[in-house]
Amino acid sequence: xxxxxxxxxxxxxxxxxxGGMQIPGLxxxxxxxxxxxxxGSEDSLWAIWAAFxxxxxxxxxxxxxxGFFTLGYVVVVLIVIQVWRVIPPQGRxxxxxxxxxxxMEVSQIVPPLVPVLVLGGSIxxxxxxxxxxxxxxxxxxxxxxxLRKVRSNNP
Numbered sequence: 268x269x270x271x272x273x274x275x276x277x278x279x280x281x282x283x284x285x286g287g288m289q290i291p292g293l294x295x296x297x298x299x300x301x302x303x304x305x306x307g308s309e310d311s312l313w314a315i316w317a318a319f320x321x322x323x324x325x326x327x328x329x330x331x332x333x334g335f336f337t338l339g340y341v342v343v344v345l346i347v348i349q350v351w352r353v354i355p356p357q358g359r360x361x362x363x364x365x366x367x368x369x370x371m372e373v374s375q376i377v378p379p380l381v382p383v384l385v386l387g388g389s390i391x392x393x394x395x396x397x398x399x400x401x402x403x404x405x406x407x408x409x410x411x412x413x414l415r416k417v418r419s420n421n422p
Contacts, residue, residue, distance in 0.1 A: 289398030339378030
């Protein structure tokens with residue numbers, strides 16, 4: 268339910284800015300956060316389907332060509348799942364702030380980068396760079412919430 272609210276919030280912010288400002292990928296941040304928090308569950312198929320559904324909806328709503336953001340969303344989920352499974356459980360609990368930052372940054376870099384690489388153009392790169400600047404506070408907030416949750420679970 269939270270992922271749906273994040274997707275709708277991201278869509279509403281995009282509508283309110285009139286497309287002139289790149290909104291951070293709140294949906295992907297929420298999905299990445301949930302994957303990192305639900306470290307005990309081995310079944311991550313729900314995340315792949317959620318990324319696929321969110322990407323298709325975003326593509327149909329804003330891009331018009333299904334597949335650009337869908338591919339980026341699913342690739343991010345697969346990267347997060349694989350990297351997080353390589354890290355031992357002890358490493359997930361302490362000293363993971365750099366790893367968490369990188370995984371959350373990947374969730375903001377890959378999806379908007381796919382259309383830029385496919386379609387090209389200098390305008391696409393400027394939007395991509397501005398989205399990265401605007402997504403940094405959201406990433407830092409997600410990291411703060413994640414690290415606070417991990418520290419409260421492990422006194």
